[in-house]
Amino acid sequence: MNTRKNFLNSWIKDLEPQWREFKFTIYLLRQSPLVVAGFIIISIFIIAAIFAPWIAPYGPEERIWNEQMQSPSLKHLFGTDENGGDIFSRVIWGARIDLLIALAVVGSAALIGSVIGSISGYMGGKIDEALMRVTDVFLAFPGLILAMAIAAALGRNLINLTIALIVVWWPSYARLIRGVALSEREKLYVEAAKAIGAKNARIVFRHILPNVIYPLLVNATLDLGSVILTAAGLSFIGFGAGAGIAEWGRMISDGRNYLFQAPWMATFPGLAILLSSLALNLVGDGLRDVLDPRLRR
Amino acid sequence: MKMRDYIIRRLFLLLPVLLGVSMLTFTLSHLVGDPVAAYVTSEKISEERIQLIIKAHGLDKPIYIQYFYYLRDLIRGDWGISRSDSNRPVVESIRNYFPATLELTIVAMSLSLLMGIPIGIISATKKDKPVDHAVRVFALTGVSMPIFWLGLLLQYVFYYQFKLHGLPYLPLSQRIDPFVAIQHPIKQLTGLLLLDSLISLNPYAFKSALEHIIMPAFCLSYITLALIARMMRASMLEVLRQDYITSARSKGLPEKIVIYKHALRNAMIPTVTVAGLAFGGLLSGAVLTETVFAWPGVGRWSTQAILTADMGGIMGFTLLIAIIYVSANLIVDVLYAILDPRIRLG
Numbered sequence: 001m002n003t004r005k006n007f008l009n010s011w012i013k014d015l016e017p018q019w020r021e022f023k024f025t026i027y028l029l030r031q032s033p034l035v036v037a038g039f040i041i042i043s044i045f046i047i048a049a050i051f052a053p054w055i056a057p058y059g060p061e062e063r064i065w066n067e068q069m070q071s072p073s074l075k076h077l078f079g080t081d082e083n084g085g086d087i088f089s090r091v092i093w094g095a096r097i098d099l100l101i102a103l104a105v106v107g108s109a110a111l112i113g114s115v116i117g118s119i120s121g122y123m124g125g126k127i128d129e130a131l132m133r134v135t136d137v138f139l140a141f142p143g144l145i146l147a148m149a150i151a152a153a154l155g156r157n158l159i160n161l162t163i164a165l166i167v168v169w170w171p172s173y174a175r176l177i178r179g180v181a182l183s184e185r186e187k188l189y190v191e192a193a194k195a196i197g198a199k200n201a202r203i204v205f206r207h208i209l210p211n212v213i214y215p216l217l218v219n220a221t222l223d224l225g226s227v228i229l230t231a232a233g234l235s236f237i238g239f240g241a242g243a244g245i246a247e248w249g250r251m252i253s254d255g256r257n258y259l260f261q262a263p264w265m266a267t268f269p270g271l272a273i274l275l276s277s278l279a280l281n282l283v284g285d286g287l288r289d290v291l292d293p294r295l296r297r
Numbered sequence: 298m299k300m301r302d303y304i305i306r307r308l309f310l311l312l313p314v315l316l317g318v319s320m321l322t323f324t325l326s327h328l329v330g331d332p333v334a335a336y337v338t339s340e341k342i343s344e345e346r347i348q349l350i351i352k353a354h355g356l357d358k359p360i361y362i363q364y365f366y367y368l369r370d371l372i373r374g375d376w377g378i379s380r381s382d383s384n385r386p387v388v389e390s391i392r393n394y395f396p397a398t399l400e401l402t403i404v405a406m407s408l409s410l411l412m413g414i415p416i417g418i419i420s421a422t423k424k425d426k427p428v429d430h431a432v433r434v435f436a437l438t439g440v441s442m443p444i445f446w447l448g449l450l451l452q453y454v455f456y457y458q459f460k461l462h463g464l465p466y467l468p469l470s471q472r473i474d475p476f477v478a479i480q481h482p483i484k485q486l487t488g489l490l491l492l493d494s495l496i497s498l499n500p501y502a503f504k505s506a507l508e509h510i511i512m513p514a515f516c517l518s519y520i521t522l523a524l525i526a527r528m529m530r531a532s533m534l535e536v537l538r539q540d541y542i543t544s545a546r547s548k549g550l551p552e553k554i555v556i557y558k559h560a561l562r563n564a565m566i567p568t569v570t571v572a573g574l575a576f577g578g579l580l581s582g583a584v585l586t587e588t589v590f591a592w593p594g595v596g597r598w599s600t601q602a603i604l605t606a607d608m609g610g611i612m613g614f615t616l617l618i619a620i621i622y623v624s625a626n627l628i629v630d631v632l633y634a635i636l637d638p639r640i641r642l643g
Binding site: 133134136137138140141142143144145146148149150152153154156225226229232233236237238239249252255256259260263266267270273274277278280281282285 | 313315322443444581588608612619
């Protein structure tokens with residue numbers, strides 16, 4: 001019992017500098033009005049996505065009889081579409097789909113990329129060479145176009161769109177993590193860890209990966225924004241969401257047919273894409289500035 | 298190492314990437330059921346013809362042998378058939394549609410460079426002034442702008458609203474007014490309408506083509522423009538801190554010369570790289586922009602191909618873009634080495 005308590009205590013003590021560092025990082029982030037603005041905007045979107053059933057006045061595919069294509073009013077803040085769907089509600093429900101896709105894509109890509117990248121960087125040699133040639137091939141395409149080809153081969157729906165985007169996004173993470181692992185591997189502390197008999201797995205997870213967390217965090221935040229943009233773009237040209245689904249890109253593509261009679265149909269979902277992506281970029285940029293020790297203090 | 302050796306080595310390194318790319322498109326086209334589909338022109342095809350197709354492309358052989366047949370066909374210029382484009386061979390479709398995309402991309406890239414560089418310079422020289430803040434906000438929206446949406450907004454304002462209020466408005470879509478094209482036919486030389494109409498001294502067609510390209514080109518350039526402005530600002534600020542700028546100023550050179558002659562040259566280097574790398578973004582953007590503006594380029598062809606499950610067309614387009622993209626990256630690297638003698642060619 002006593003030893004366990006000691007262990008816990010020493011663990012907390014170990015983490016204290018990290019905790020102070022974390023508090024300092026938050027303090028620095030709060031100094032920048034743009035980061036705070038980005039954080040507030042993205043929080044609003046996240047809250048809207050989670051609590052959509054309580055916030056949205058209407059259901060995502062609910063049709064209001066006799067109220068088709070109405071311009072924005074107090075009753076329908078963003079107007080209604082050609083089926084009498086309330087755009088304001090649909091934008092809120094859309095946050096669920098688009099944010100979820102972005103999270104799923106970035107989360108999976110970062111996980112796959114981290115595993116492959118750290119193996120590649122730490123092992124080096126032939127394994128590294130082979131894995132990097134594979135990433136080369138994936139990086140030889142602009143993201144949207146490779147995703148198009150994959151989604152076309154798999155079939156057009158939201159799940160396949162997500163899979164296609166994961167396939168497109170993991171190589172950049174593998175590259176990032178490999179770079180860090182490669183430079184950390186040569187450092188003295190890794191040699192020291194080896195000298196006292198630490199196993200490879202322990203070195204990778206306990207010593208090398210913590211160095212990766214910050215660049216990973218920055219990249220993931222920025223990528224969430226680009227995934228939202230790419231997913232909506234693909235949805236706009238006919239991948240992903242089927243007819244009637246409250247997804248932002250699909251809503252814009254539906255609104256395009258009524259651009260001159262009902263411009264609000266395309267305007268508001270587009271604004272949601274712009275704002276959510278912008279907010280994530282603001283936060284990501286701020287994180288990068290704060291977390292890069294060369295740029296701070 | 299000499300420049301020539303460097304270029305040769307880089308070209309050599311391109312080969313495994315291109316092989317990998319072809320493997321990827323091969324896998325994808327075999328993933329969707331029947332690989333014969335990429336070569337078949339209609340549903341009502343005789344069994345004999347199908348056997349001929351299978352024989353010609355080695356589709357009865359094991360999968361790894363099929364890949365070599367596929368590679369052989371690619372090199373021979375047999376990229377399959379595009380069903381969405383009235384059963385034309387894919388290579389012919391590319392020849393038809395690519396000039397439109399090339400023209401759009403060139404104009405968009407020129408717009409982003411011509412506007413982005415001065416905007417970046419002004420922003421850097423007026424650091425923390427209102428102009429600078431405005432530029433920074435603009436640059437930030439650049440990376441988050443859904444350009445297909447921007448395209449619709451532009452259409453709504455510059456076509457619909459301008460027309461509604463009797464102002465001179467921009468055309469909604471297409472490359473050229475069909476009436477102008479009939480009355481003043483353009484001689485097809487390069488396929489680039491602006492260039493062709495200029496060479497054949499056809500002012501009516503030139504005017505129409507120019508009016509038609511403004512909106513889609515601006516829409517497509519938006520992201521690159523913002524990126525270039527942002528990069529230019531950052532690298533200009535970096536360069537202006539250097540000692541040689543201080544010494545240029547202290548010997549009494551006018552500020553204009555210091556900025557545009559001494560600082561600009563070095564500040565351009567990172568900007569060129571960004572512009573080259575942004576080329577991939579332009580190609581992706583072209584798919585979206587062409588869809589919005591009904592621009593008859595490869596991007597619109599590819600979306601048509603996808604909606605009609607035309608695998609020949611989709612994979613042909615994907616291959617084409619990958620080849621252009623890796624070549625563009627190669628050119629950027631070489632340009633970079635030429636521009637900056639400090640980079641050792643290792």
